[in-house]
Amino acid sequence: AQSVAQPEDQVNVAEGNPLTVKCTYSVSGNPYLFWYVQYPNRGLQFLLKYITGDNLVKGSYGFEAEFNKSQTSFHLKKPSALVSDSALYFCAVRGSGGYQKVTFGTGTKLQVIP
Amino acid sequence: GAVVSQHPSWVICKSGTSVKIECRSLDFQATTMFWYRQFPKQSLMLMATSNEGSKATYEQGVEKDKFLINHASLTLSTLTVTSAHPEDSSFYICSARDSRERGNQPQHFGDGTRLSIL
Numbered sequence: 001a002q003s004v005a006q007p008e009d010q011v012n013v014a015e016g017n018p019l020t021v022k023c024t025y026s027v028s029g030n031p032y033l034f035w036y037v038q039y040p041n042r043g044l045q046f047l048l049k050y051i052t053g054d055n056l057v058k059g060s061y062g063f064e065a066e067f068n069k070s071q072t073s074f075h076l077k078k079p080s081a082l083v084s085d086s087a088l089y090f091c092a093v094r095g096s097g098g099y100q101k102v103t104f105g106t107g108t109k110l111q112v113i114p
Numbered sequence: 115g116a117v118v119s120q121h122p123s124w125v126i127c128k129s130g131t132s133v134k135i136e137c138r139s140l141d142f143q144a145t146t147m148f149w150y151r152q153f154p155k156q157s158l159m160l161m162a163t164s165n166e167g168s169k170a171t172y173e174q175g176v177e178k179d180k181f182l183i184n185h186a187s188l189t190l191s192t193l194t195v196t197s198a199h200p201e202d203s204s205f206y207i208c209s210a211r212d213s214r215e216r217g218n219q220p221q222h223f224g225d226g227t228r229l230s231i232l
Contacts, residue, residue, distance in 0.1 A: 009155075032218045043120070043207050043223035044158075051218045090157065094218070102221065106157040 002027040004093050006105035013081045014113050021076040021108045023091030033074040034092040034102070035065055044090060050074060061085070081112045116142050118210050120224025128232055129200060135193045135227045137208030143188040144210035148221065149181075152205040164191040188213070198231045205229075 036044040048059025170183035209221040
């Protein structure tokens with residue numbers, strides 16, 4: 001069975017500082033990896049994905065993520081955090097073989113402090 | 115971009131009432147839609163996969179007769195919470211997969227429905 005772990009319930013970072021939101025995964029075969037962001041009382045918005053190719057993926061709003069196969073990780077990063085980045089972030093994984101469901105992590109609340 | 119409209123965004127009703135939530139793909143066709151339930155400060159729990167023209171596939175532990183799903187067209191799926199009780203209060207989110215896109219593409223999410231049962 002596939003799984004996603006987001007070890008931190010909450011991450012606090014000062015505005016202007018770099019941020020990292022951690023994600024590790026377990027899946028059979030090659031993974032499809034996604035990051036989504038959720039603002040209060042809203043659905044999820046897609047940020048970025050890794051399918052294949054370059055391990056460093058760039059996405060919306062200046063976010064990027066690095067796929068590390070040996071560590072089975074896909075951490076979300078941003079060089080300089082904004083207060084408006086404060087939200088709930090979800091990592092998700094899907095196996096590449098045939099039709100498979102997407103599994104979401106438990107989410108990490110990012111709090112950017114002015 | 116692909117837009118998913120979910121309606122209503124907020125529902126407050128009495129215990130015993132049935133509530134219908136609609137999920138529409140506005141600018142694409144979706145043979146597959148997903149219904150999730152999200153508890154406070156928790157992740158999304160997949161309830162069921164809605165397939166156009168066929169019966170929905172429910173996840174283990176989800177009552178089919180309690181949460182009725184209908185996917186009658188390529189752009190509309192509905193979730194009906196029958197005889198709702200306070201424990202059904204939650205945030206329900208739908209998502210849709212564009213039929214033209216490959217399976218490695220992200221899902222497109224609605225903005226969710228906050229259901230409160232008194």
